[in-house]
Amino acid sequence: MPKGIDEPENYFAGWHSQRPVLAVMGEYSAGKSTLLNYLLGTNVFPTRITATNYPPIWLTYADTPYGIAIGADAPPLTFDPIDINDYSGSAYLALRVALPIPLLRDIDIIDTPGISDVRLTKKSLHMFAPFLDAVIWCSNISQAWRQTEVSMWRSFPKPLHQRSLLVLTQCDKLRNLPDVEKVMKRVTHETKTLFAQRLAVSIDTASKAEQAKGAADRDDLLKASNISALQTALTVIVTDAKAACLARPDIATPTLSPTHASQATSHSSQTQLKKGPLHTPKETTRHPTSKKESDMAKVDISKLAEIGGFIGACLVDSETGLMMASDGGGDLDLEAAGAANTEVVKAKLSAIEMLGLDDHIDDILITLGKQFHLIRPLEKTPTVFLYVALDKKSANLGMARVQVKNVEKTLAI
Ligand SMILES: Nc1nc2c(ncn2[C@@H]2O[C@H](COP(=O)(O)OP(=O)(O)OP(=O)(O)O)[C@@H](O)[C@H]2O)c(=O)[nH]1
Ligand SMILES: [Mg+2]
Known part of the structure; x- marks a missing residue:
């Protein structure tokens, strides 16, 4: 350095x-x-x-x-x-x-x-x-x-x-x-x-x-x-x-x-201020800025669809809110759900850090009236997490947690 x-x-x-x-x-x-x-x-x-x-x-x-x-x-x-x-x-x-x-x-x-x-x-x-x-x-x-x-x-x-x-x-x-x-x-x-x-x-x-x-x-x-x-x-x-x-x-x-x-x-020599906004993120195509993001197309989470009661799942980078892979979903907007849950993961990670707990998140369970939502940060890259939505009636929560964990182990980013 x-x-x-x-x-x-x-x-x-x-x-x-x-x-x-x-x-x-x-x-x-x-x-x-x-x-x-x-x-x-x-x-x-x-x-x-x-x-x-x-x-x-x-x-x-x-x-x-x-x-x-x-x-x-x-x-x-x-x-x-x-x-x-x-x-x-x-x-x-x-x-x-x-x-x-x-x-x-x-x-x-x-x-x-x-x-x-x-x-x-x-x-x-x-x-x-x-x-x-x-x-x-x-x-x-x-x-x-x-x-x-x-x-x-x-x-x-x-x-x-x-x-x-x-x-x-x-x-x-x-x-x-x-x-x-x-x-x-x-x-x-x-x-x-x-x-x-x-x-x-x-x-x-x-x-x-x-x-x-x-x-x-x-x-x-x-x-x-x-x-x-x-x-x-x-x-x-x-x-x-x-x-x-x-x-x-x-x-x-x-x-x-x-x-x-x-x-x-x-990267560029003489620069000129261009007219109009310098940055309009909603319209801007985001360039992958890291190897992690450029790898995302290769991530396969399709095994999660085998979980009983499966509705949909995605893999999300909590640093950017970007969805790296998805499967299923139906009426559930996975991209929005994944992005919204970045806040949950970040808040929990920061609480652990603030409390000085030398620990990590295994998974986070959110129980809705009709669905379970399971969030599981990757062990090696905790800022990236799996988000799985399950139908409460047909899901076996214990089995589902094990299956999500098994899929998580196969993911390398
Ligand atoms: N309704 C409403 N939305 C707002 C207002 N100000 C900002 N927002 C929205 O809040 C969201 C976050 O705004 P940002 O300006 O990116 O917030 P920030 O504090 O810079 O966020 P970070 O840089 O990620 O920490 C965006 O979707 C904004 O459009 C406001 O006055 N009213
Ligand atoms: Mg900001």
Whole structure:
């Protein structure tokens, strides 16, 4: 391993410019990247219904776009930001992306993975702490301010707490304003000393306001979104942080630490910011980023169909939510079911890690009225799991568990 690659702080120190640095943190799928894209006015950051699989992305201003990927065990790589899709996965510790977006003239922004990401340790977020002027902590209002969030945020320095905002996201998902206010009241009580300010927003509503036909509709939607309160709070944070930042050396050009500058390799030389969104994941064909994903077509899980009461089964990568193989299904949308259950597996893996249990998951059983759902992470690759749906009336659960285990043993990824 080249010297210094295991110390990404060395790079971050070089990236720390006179601009305030704002990080967005929170649980996965809280809406962190959606919020940032809205503020930036373009789809820079990847967003998805299931957890995205990117390392922290440090966004900064440059007239000519460029990207730098800090590898976990390889020299840093420069890339064209348009190819950001290719830099997900655990091979990278952090990405630096520079773009000519007006807001970035005033502020650097770091988008981070969800705190329950199994690959993300406290240390990997703490690496950024010395460089942060403020944090927007995003917490989904439907499950706001969970114990995992409390524990992670409390582990950051107290002065940072005083400069940061708690944003309850996706407030359009609650039925009405009194429900929003009820959550806000509880969370305000629980976070008194932990944030400078708290507010509830809906980026979905703010985006709808942009498409509204009449001015009255637009105004109503904007008001309901509470986006202007967020923009005001951000302006205050940026203004307060600016004076302190001027004392820092300004770094306007891409910098690699001297040790690595000569080793950096480039995927593309001169880059231009293309018009339109940089990344629209829903329409984008995802390139396999790892051997694991490119192997998926070869995985055979057809033996699972021999289990009594079999309805359908799939093999899912919980890091990406992607289905690697499937069989049966009938009325059950296996792809959606598999993706939704990535959250179950990730939550359980992270609970085991948080509790310091030196153990693994054999299987997870979900009992519905009419079906059993069995989840079995692969022993050698626990982030990949088998998901099997069985008819409760005709399945023999004991036998089914053994059969799923036997099939799991035959899978090698
Ligand atoms: N209804 C509603 N959905 C939202 C809102 N904001 C984000 N979402 C949706 O929530 C999902 C997750 O959003 P992301 O922005 O990818 O969440 P994230 O916190 O960046 O997720 P990770 O990067 O995976 O940790 C996406 O399907 C978004 O469309 C909102 O205000 N309202
Ligand atoms: Mg995100």
